[in-house]
Amino acid sequence: MVEYLYHDYSRFEECLKYAKEAIEIARESVMRGRTTYPSDLTRPLLTMSASLFTLEREDEAFESWHEELVLWRGAFDQDPTKHGATLAHLLKMMTNDLRKLKDDLKVLEYRREAVDIWRVLAKRDLVGCVKHSFELTDSLGELANHLSRLRLHDEAIELRREAVDIWRGLAQEEPAKHHFKLTDCLREMANHLSEIGHDNEALEYRREAVVFWQRVAEQDPDKHIFELADSLKEMADHLSGLNRDDEALEYRHEAVRLWRNLAKQDPSKDSFDLDLTRSLREIGDHLSKLKCDDEALEYRREAVEVWQSRAGQDTSGNKHHFELIDSMRQTSNRLSNSTLTHDDESLEHRGETVEVWRGFKHDPSDPHIFTLSLKDMANYLSGHQRHEEALGCRRQVVETWRGLANENLTEHIYELTDSLTDMAHHLSQLQHDNEALEYRREAVEIWRGLLNRDPTINSNAPVWFTDSSTEIANHLFKLKRDDEALGYMSGAVEVWRGLAEQDPTTYTFEFTNALGDLEKCLSNLQRESEALECLVEIVEAWRGLVKQDPTCHNFELVGSLRDIANRLSQLKRDDDALGYRREAVNIGRKLVIEDPTEHHFELTDSLREITNHLLQLQRDNEALEYRLEIVKVWRGLAKPNAATKYFFELLESLREAAEHFSQLQRDEEALKYRREAVEVCRDLVKQEPNRDHTRFELRDSLSEITDHLIQLNRDDEALEYRCERVEVLRGLVEGDSTEDGALLAHSLEELADDLLKAEKHAEALGYRREAVEVWRNLIQRGDTVHRLELTKSLRILVDHLSQLSRDAEALKYQDEETEVNRLLLSDDAFQSQIARAQSLHGNGLALAAVETSNEAPITETLVH
Structure with a gap:
């Protein structure tokens, strides 16, 4: 009954009631000698503990758990073999909940006890010793991790050594059965040693893992080649971190050799090509770091050739294009960044990338990668001052999305407007402002049309319309077409005003942000009265929400009150400004009273502003x-x-x-x-x-x-x-x-x-x-x-x-x-300062009257 109720998550209180009754019955049975088996009492204790934890009654839960722990400790003392595993698992379960409560010392105590139990079991139970070795090394690892978090690294390292020694012994007897556990322990040991700065010792553990997998791979190359390659990569990365790049390069060469051989032996396996090209890129990066650009590029070219070959063999015509595109893009980037001159080859790869996608049998996701390749090529051309060719690529991107948007505007509207904005940005950089303006205008009108048809069709449409309106407004401001710019800013405000009127709670924040942007533009144009109207409307919007629910949005209201007060101060309307500042202070006081742990900064900022204002008024x-x-x-x-x-x-x-x-x-x-x-x-x-x-x-x-x-x-x-x-x-x-x-x-x-x-x-x-x-x-x-x-x-x-x-x-x-003065007078910088002082004030002792901060010290030296 208790266990049935425990799994019905809505009935924990009822479960707790029955668990307590079961515990009392079990206690009475134990006292009368009817049972001596701990589980008769511990099972309901466990259920009660879990229920109490679910109900967030942690203190009572730990009391129940402690009683259960005492019972199993007693049983373990009588028969360690029979009850040790149960006690160790209970300790592990308790540590998980103690960690949530951040009781690190108690967690440490229980983890150490669990380790000691598994040590006893691993020695006693010969039949199950391998199983208990698993449990022991896992427990050693958990204890080591905990000690590491507490910065008790020496003890943690010794525990990891113990785990490594256990698996070394077992792997020596049965390598095929225990190799993964041994190399996992070696990796954890190496990572920990690296973390505390013992890099050379860590390196030896990584080397041991490599040697181990080399020995195992000789017996079964196909089965363990992945593990060997990973260990080679870890070894190479570690050596690179120690600036032992030549040694690291040897391990990377070996990894490439492994994958080349496997790819040749079984060309049907795509996974071998994936791992081969990954290794080729890694060794390319490594050689680039060593300034061996030509050799690095050879490996990158090989990666491209691997996927070109695959794509050519593929009758479906599209299976390996993703990998080919990725390799070509990475190679072209490296060619661009190379200290050598490979611009033509880099451009060739970028062009080939575009053509691969242009001829690709499309699925719905392909246009994104096609246009990404075009943008990549456009950016490259722009970087090499080939702007007209770059514009051609960007126009292709726009036309691609225009065509798709004509078929389904809702699905492709964001990509189309983003490409229009990107085109406009590029044209602006080339000073083609009027053409850029047309692209921006098209983006705004697309979003405006969507909103006019159905404002709910796309929840992000108002945001994107506002962003597009702001961009075209900034563009128009730059062209000194202020009234037209303000029209776009006002259009964004109207969209949010309409939404805020329908649903103030959801949209007031965006509405007031749009008003704030309009206010800044009006202020910059010195149209102060219109700007002030925006600030008044912002304040009223937040006042309205606070009036509906006094517990919410006071923070935003205080901010708006401070903004309008600052604006009124600039306009010399001090009495009005002080009224808003006092209101901000009063709200801040109320917020602090309601929640003493929050809002103090808002209150003190408001108090400081009204203080400074009053000081300016000499009050x-x-x-x-x-x-x-x-x-x-x-x-x-x-x-x-x-x-x-x-x-x-x-x-x-x-x-x-x-x-x-x-x-x-x-x-x-x-x-x-x-x-x-x-x-x-x-x-x-x-x-x-x-x-x-x-x-x-x-x-x-x-x-x-x-x-x-x-x-x-x-x-x-x-x-x-x-x-x-x-x-x-x-x-x-x-x-x-x-x-x-x-x-x-x-x-x-x-x-x-x-x-x-x-x-x-x-x-x-x-x-x-x-x-x-x-x-x-x-x-x-x-x-x-x-x-x-x-x-x-x-x-x-x-x-x-x-x-x-x-x-x-x-x-x-x-x-x-005297000696210091001699050194001063022989100093060129000091002599130039003397020359400047003399040019300003005359020569010799006349400088004694100089009080200028820069020349006065020189004056005193000259006088002396």
Whole structure:
């Protein structure tokens, strides 16, 4: 009864009720000693577990499964041979469901237990040892795959070795019976080793597979030639990946030789020709990579000859044309891309491709390939500046589809209009604008006619009509025929308006998109009032849908409100714009309340736009309210264990709020937000210590609060933040950041200046020495542009040491400064900068007055 109900998918609850009753009966029987066989209890337990999983009651399901697992473990302890397979299969079934719940550690535990069970069975049961070897190696593979996903590669590799060793032993006894399992294990081992970068070891396993199949193929060539060829291909691909191309080429040559021999031995088998031409293409690609173009082309020509021969022998006249066409197209492409000159031969192949299809006994799919060959030839001719011949090919494509569309327009309308558009595009490139326009007009009228006859005959017709209308409109705009262009754009809008009136839910999106395209065109033509009417209609369309169902389309409505507000702002209609912005904000607030996990970005973007608008109107205090609301939104989301994107958004909003308070001269409040920004950055660095971006943010936040405190004359507090910024920059410079190296050196010099003000000469001197060392390191890494900064740092350090009467040390740094200046003055690029400065400001010491950012450093050097 239970099993019958389980297979009736609508009655799982009823099934669960009977399963529980069956379990209670079975438990009572076990307790009274009426049965000791586990399946009497485990069968209903299994059914109950499956039913609970179907009902998504996972916790209860696993409780039931655990009880079943305990029973079978006990039975296995009593009789491993009899109950081991059942227990292992149960463990496998449980791991499949645990994987869905992403409980990787429990999956790992169960997979290891299953492997141990199969090891026991493979050793104990001599009669069934081969069967259990299959199960054991499959289980080893599953465990290895799981360990690999957890990046426990060493243990996974050892398990794969165990599986390979098992099948090596069995294949040695019976090669014909176990060769597939052995080579599958060898392939999995090689793939895994390659994945973790052990390419040379992987290569040995691939080589073993090749040798194995060579030995087996010698005994039965016809039967195992495919496996041997595949192993040769894998070996060649692996060697190519290691840039051992000459060795790889030998394996590709052997694969070609195999297929040539088989094709000669049995010409009746098409499959041999398919594999031969595939191998010929692969060796052609390989030789092309080695720049052996002539030899590569010989193999490609051979592939063409194979199918030409086949097509010639085929009395039906069409069986092998697909393969012939494919070979000729690939060969012609290679001839085109060759470093040698084979344009005539390439064109000959393309022409032959077209002629093959022209004379082909058509079925309904053939025109597509025929016209594709014509387009292929046209593109080739265009690329070689043979435009009139290319146009001839494209006209043939159009005429082909015109003829078929006359017989059945509905079936071939897309191909016809696509060929007309392609023809128009090509004519436009050749500046044949009027002729191109006629082809575009024909495409539009075809779609218009179809829509007028029956709008429902083709669900994509409105889309294609709109695309065609947009293309001809863009063409007309280019020709300065604006009114005519707008007529086509308006025609597309009218099609979607009619559909949206009949079914707003389905078609409003396309209708508003068409209106949006028309609005952009009107705006570009500076017809602002008409453009604004389009935006108003878009807003009203979405308002109508929201009114029908307040739970849907608010997102689209908010977007349309923001668009019209931006347009009104450009037109200086600020009060109207603010009305739309407030409506967008109110909808965004409502969306966030309804679903706290979504729509925060829409709300904060709307808040930021109304804030900026109010600032432009100098309504700073009102703008501040919206600014602080943005902060509040992101504070609510930037909780412990939340996504880091929320912390970055909070950080940006805090900085904006601090800057806003600063502009209002509310420095203490600004400082409060800057402190919070620093704390957020510190938390981000703790969460992601190896991510440079978080440290960049901390660096910038520390710089901002330092500058702020200095403006408030709170130098001692500023000094603490400056020291922290130096530590952050040191960490970034260790990560090889040149830009931050320069920032570090400047920060060290600023910190030294602050310490000097505080009469901390020893500490200041240490930071000045470090700044010099940073500039030296940057120059040693090749950034010679920093020599000028090094001379400045050396000069400051010399002056500092002189003030402390440490003349010997000062002299050493002064000598270094002289040498760096000598190198600067011998640098051609630096000399050209000096010449420019002199041409702008005069010679010699007169340059000392120059404050221009580019020339000022040069000035100081010349003065010195």
